[in-house]
Amino acid sequence: MSLVTAENLQKDYPLGDTVVHAVRGVSFTIEPASFASFVGPSGSGKTTLLNMIGCLDRPTGGRLTLMGTDVATLNQRTAAAFRGEHIGFVFQDFNLIPVLTAYENIEYPLLMVQRWPADKRSARVRSLLEAVGMADQADKRPDQLSGGQKQRVAVARALVTNPKLVLADEPTANLDHETAYRIIGLMKQLRTEFKTTFIFSTHDPKIMAEAEVTYFMEDGRFLEGNETRRGGAHA
Ligand code: ADP
Ligand code: MG
Numbered sequence: 502m503s504l505v506t507a508e509n510l511q512k513d514y515p516l517g518d519t520v521v522h523a524v525r526g527v528s529f530t531i532e533p534a535s536f537a538s539f540v541g542p543s544g545s546g547k548t549t550l551l552n553m554i555g556c557l558d559r560p561t562g563g564r565l566t567l568m569g570t571d572v573a574t575l576n577q578r579t580a581a582a583f584r585g586e587h588i589g590f591v592f593q594d595f596n597l598i599p600v601l602t603a604y605e606n607i608e609y610p611l612l613m614v615q616r617w618p619a620d621k622r623s624a625r626v627r628s629l630l631e632a633v634g635m636a637d638q639a640d641k642r643p644d645q646l647s648g649g650q651k652q653r654v655a656v657a658r659a660l661v662t663n664p665k666l667v668l669a670d671e672p673t674a675n676l677d678h679e680t681a682y683r684i685i686g687l688m689k690q691l692r693t694e695f696k697t698t699f700i701f702s703t704h705d706p707k708i709m710a711e712a713e714v715t716y717f718m719e720d721g722r723f724l725e726g727n728e729t730r731r732g733g734a735h736a
Contacts, residue, residue: 504698505531511562512549523549525721536692539702540709541718547702555668556580585614589659591669595651597643603654604639610662629657649680669701685711
């Protein structure tokens with residue numbers, strides 16, 4: 502079964518007397534453990550598409566199925582529960598909680614979203630700190646970390662609940678090139694290790710080359726014949 506299936510997916514936003522067609526009917530499937538990207542200029546619909554896949558926003562047309570669940574059957578409460586169980590998020594500006602340490606930021610979803618018992622939490626947080634190479638920075642707060650280190654913590658936080666899917670909206674936009682490569686490389690490695698599907702968006706052609714499956718977007722549509730698949734066991 503595909504992890505994500507979209508058929509003629511659409512999103513309109515009302516804007517005064519008019520309507521913005523942010524996503525104008527896109528169709529695609531994403532398989533488990535893949536490393537996929539949506540690529541396009543600013544305003545092409547990447548965030549809107551990721552927000553629909555993340556159950557943060559509802560489609561206005563077409564059909565979107567996540568792990569066999571048609572998102573149209575979810576209401577606000579069940580969508581939140583679905584997100585908490587199955588989906589992790591990584592953002593452009595890291596979105597860490599400033600007063601919490603790296604350790605506490607990673608622990609947060611286990612406390613607030615999945616309510617894990619205390620004895621299991623610490624082992625899980627430690628293993629994620631290891632996985633992203635931040636074990637020695639566990640007690641630092643975000644303002645004591647570099648951009649790349651912050652994004653490592655954010656990637657660990659996204660993975661801590663062991664979601665099937667991680668969505669990363671322009672995760673490298675605020676990082677220099679070398680750090681950006683390292684973060685994408687880390688996500689790719691974690692995909693293999695945890696069998697998590699990653700979908701990221703970018704407008705950076707160099708970063709895009711790291712994806713195994715790429716969908717090019719323009720004005721809310723996929724470009725013709727645009728799907729690119731690259732080699733590797735998971736492509
Ligand atoms: P990208 O992430 O590729 O920059 P977005 O998905 O943010 O693109 O936006 C796609 C289009 O939808 C843009 O024209 C944007 O202005 C519009 N848009 C996005 N969100 C809203 C909203 N909440 N209300 C109205 N228009 C929106
Ligand atoms: Mg965007």
